[in-house]
Every structure is written in C-alpha cells, then in structure tokens.
Amino acid sequence: MGGSLIQLSATQLVEAMSSGETSAVDVATAHLDRIAEVDGTLHAFLHVDRDGALAAAESVDAKRKAGEVVGPLAGVPLALKDVFTTKGVPTTCGSRILEGWRPPYDATVTRRLKAAGVVVLGKTNMDEFAMGSSTENSAFGATRNPWDISRIPGGSSGGSSAAVASFQAPLAIGTDTGGSIRQPAAVTGIVGVKPTYGGVSRYGLVAFSSSLDQGGPFARNVLDAALLHEVMAGHDPLDATSIEAKTPPVVAAARGAMGDIAGLRIGVVKQLQGDGYQPEVHARFTEAVALLEQGGAEIHEISCPAFDYALPAYYLIAPSECSSNLARFDGMRYGLREGDDGQNGVEQVMAMTRAAGFGPEVKRRIMLGTYALSAGYYDAYYGQAQKVRTLIRRDFEAAFESVDALISPTTPTVAFSLGERVDDPVAMYKADLATLPSSLYGGPAMSLPIGLGEAGMPVGIQLMAAVQRDDLVYRVGAALEAQLLSQWGGQLLDQAPALAGAR
Amino acid sequence: MPSLKPDEVAHLARLARLDLTSDELQSYGAQLDVILSAVARVAEVAADDVPPTTHAVPVVNVTRPDVLRPGLTQEEALSGAPAVVDGRFRVPRILDEE
Secondary structure, X not given: OXXXXXXXXXXXXXXXXXXXXXXXXXXXXXXXXXXXXXXXXXXXXXXXXXXXXXXXXXXXXXXXXXXXXXXXXXXXXXXXXXXXXXXXXXOOOOOHHHOOOOOXXXXXXXXXXXXXXXXXXXXXXXXXXXXXXXXXXXXOOOOOEOOEOOEOOOOOOHHHHXXXXXXXXXXXXXXXXXXXXXXXXXXXXXXXXXXXXXXXXXXXXXXXXXXXXXXXEEEOOXXXXXXXXXXXXXXXXXXXXXXXXXXXXXXXXXXXXXXXXXXXXXXXXXXXOOOOOOHHXXXXXXXXXXXXXXXXXXXXXEOOHHHHHHHHHHHHHHHHHHHHHHHXXXXXXXXXXXXXXXXXXXXXXXXXXXXXXXXXXXXXHHHHHHHHHOOOOOHHHHXXXXXXXXXXXXXXXXXXXXXXXXXXXXXXXXXXXXXXXOOOHHHHHHHHOOOHHHHHHOOOEEEEEEEEOHHHOEEEEEEEOOOOOHHHHHHHHHHHHHHHHHHHOOOHHHHOOOOOOOO | OOOXXXXXXXXXXXHOOXXXXXXXXXXXXXXXXXXXXXXXXXXXXXXXOOOOOOOOXXXXXXXXXXXXOOOOOHHHHHOOOOOEEOOEEOOXXXXXXX
C-alpha cells in the first residue's frame, strides 16, 4: 500500500482521498516512511515535521469526513524549501547564521499552503541563502541526485527536486533567482516552473536578490505543477512587488482547455545552444523540437543577441542585491551571535558573527556586491548590468512579437559530479547559462524532462513565455509531455535506476 | 582587467562587516579578480542611451488601505533574539572607548 501511494501523482492522490479509498493520514504516513527509508542517503530534508504533517493530514480527513469543501490539493504532501518562514518550525536557509531559528510568523506561501490543506512534510536543503547551483553550498551538507548519488541534484532548490524525484513527496516548492527551480528540475527529471516575477508573494521568502527571487512549484507532471502554482499564486498586499491581477489560467492550460499547440509559433533561441552544450543534451532538445513540430507548432529560429550578456549582468545584479539584503544578519535580533564577551563593540560582534555564520559562497557574493555598489565602480558594474537587463528585456519583447513561446535546453549539461565545480565559481555559474535571461526579463519559464543524456542522466527543455502568460508555458508543456509519455510508455522517472543505499 | 590590491580587499571586508582571516582575504581577492574579469563584459554592450531596468515587472505607487492589523507581540519579536534583558534586545556596546 505505502509503496503504491508514493508512486501516485498529486492529482491521483486527491482522487483516491476524495473517493475514500485512502486518507490524508495514510498518504502522509507513506511519504514519511519513504523519507525515513531513503533520506539518510539523499539528504533532501533539513527538517522533517512529522507531528505537524500528521496533524494537518488529520484535520483534512476530518473535513472530508464532515462533508466540507476542501481545496484541490487538500491532503497532498509537500516538501517546502527552507527559505520560506514557517511559524514555530526551523527555518535555516541552509545557513549556520540561522541554525535553530524558529520564525514567529508564516510566509504568505506557507499560509496559503496551510489554508489549502496541503500537508507540509518538512523543509528542504538548499545552497546557503539560495546562492548556488548544486546544494553543495549548504552549511548542513550536500543533497544527492536520486538518479546517481555521486552527482548533484541541482540548486539552489536541490533538496526540493531530490525529494520529488525520489518519491519522498509528490510536490515541492522552490525558489528561482537565476534558475534555481528550473535547473534542479532538469537534472533530476521532473517538472519545475518559475512563475512570472510578482506572481507569487515574496513575503516571508528570505530575500537573496529581491528583483529576481520568485517561488514556484516542482512536480512529477505538468498538471500537478499547475495545481500547486494556482494554490501559491495571487496578489498579496504584504509584498509591494506582487502583481495586482488574476493569476493566468495555468490549470486550464495544463488540462488542454486553452487548446493544443497546433498553430502556435515557437522560437528556438539561437544564443542558447552550441558552445558549452553537451551533444546528448542538444540531441534530446532537437528531438523535442521535432515533436513540437509534429504536434502542429510552427518552429522559428530567434536571435536574442543580448542573451550573451545575461551571465555577467546577473552576476553583478544578484550579488549587489544580496550584499544589501544580507546586511540584516547582524546577530542582534535573531540568529547567531559571536564574540559577545563584554569587551567587543557592536561592529566587531557583527563582523565576527557574519564571518562565523556565512559560508564561502555567501561571503564571496557579499564582497562582490559590495565592490560593484561602491563609489567609483557603481556606473561601470551595477549601472551597466541594469542597462544590459533592458537590452535582454527588449530582445524578449521583440521575440514575442513574432512567436508565442521561446525554447532552449534548460541546462548546458546533465548533472555534474559532487565536488567537480566547488573550487571554480565561474564554472559553477555557467550551470545557469540558459535560465538567466528569463530571470532578468521576469517572464514565466518551465523545465520539462525530455529524455536522457550523457551518463544516462535526465535532460530538460526550457519553455519561456511573455510576462503574465504563464498559461502558455503550461499549454506547451502539457502538449509536449503527452507526446513524450506515449513515446516512453510511462514517465521518465520510471527509467531511473533503483536508489542505491535505500532500505 | 580589474585587479584588487590586498588593502582594497580588506576595505571591502570591513564595509561588508566580515571579519575575515588573512588567508580568506587572499583567496577571496584572487577569486574576485577572476569573477570581475568575467563580468566586466557588461561594459561592452549597453550604450549611454539605454535606460536601466531595476525590476522585472515594475509597479508604481503601491499602497494598501490604512487598516490596522496586528504585528508581532513583544514575546514573538524577542523569541529568536541571541540576548534579551528586561523584555528588550540586549546588544554589545555601540561606542568605542576613545
């Protein structure tokens, strides 16, 4: 029973719970058992909230029994990235500086999950303060890829991607600043979506780069992702950058109600292929393009020359915003405090606390951002990067005059090995090569699994659309997914080797 | 190509309130040089007539109705504090001796 429950999608679980075939408590228990079985090997979770999850499940069961109307994901378990605050439940952002902190409030996303009856199983591992592409920057140890435990699960939301790909949860939430949902989804063979910036509230999402950070869903199929997207999204007065408009019809689009892809114009981005992209990644991408064409889409090649400058622009803008945002970690109001011996003054205690509490990548980015924002360098670095951002936006806007969606491989390579890039920041940053442009632009983007590449590891396609056209990425994603599923005769995850080390 | 001198790296660390060891200063200095030379390319493209973009989806004049809503209680606000005295945050001295 437990074995079969963890295999089910969120949609199937809701059906089984609604019909009385199973209960939310049984579903939660099956997933908690799975966590106990495999997470010693994978380390996807930093904290498992067994009691909280079972209590939430019991409450959903009681409501169903009483005939009350419950939400479309009521009773479905979820793994929450440890960057969203959860009242009374530890929130570390993968950092020693917040070790042991139990926030006094819930993030808006957390609050919406609870209100919808979603069962939060626990908090997932991540690169410290979401800075990284492998989870190796977590202060609490790396997460492993369920396909091959010697490889990275992507990052920064690598705990969330690993949890979903290893059937510890059917759904997870991550955050994406430069690719931190899409890249982990691609390298673990699942679906991940970065919504339009401002579509999902950032209130209670511990800030890394405020003009880029965006929460979004992970799932094993497109419809599940859409259902979670709709639960998370919507205007929030507590976030001044939240869009005051209806969430695009992502669930309807995922169900095919907005039409299929016949006649849709899809652009292949010229700049997001070629040098640096592995041959097998390119091959799977080309096959996916052929499937889209078979489905009736018109394929065009689109040139976006400013995309070549997305990486340098991102690695100025994000560290600059990070150096400002992380100034709040000063050891005064919450978190770690070091050197408070009665002799040291406040500035020294702050400097000692931050030196002890932050890991190397966070320190590196704070230093870089401090430099880029400092007098005499601001115009040459941060100011120029913001102009590049304008050029990238213009490339997207011009492209969407002639096509409905843009596509590229999600990542240049399949999951690399743990340790391979830790000492080479610039090589690590290149994992985000293809995901950075739409982050800087702010439009929605999905990664969808399209097959296996080098070393038998998953490959993803990135689907990008115009701001507030999240429905289009779900529409294209659902159509392509249907074609791939019939070709494979099942999910890509069915081809994953049995998890080594699992009991 | 930018090249940071050791005293510049130390100055940055001071600005960033990071009490770094001399080994750390040396290794971050070298890495910052590499990263800065990789990102300096932004200067190649954007001309003077290109306006900056600060936000992906700009919104202006965001206000909310002026309605009272509860904030954190004193107990909640202090719940994560490293040190508390008399219901307040206790901080190290803020003035130097001299």
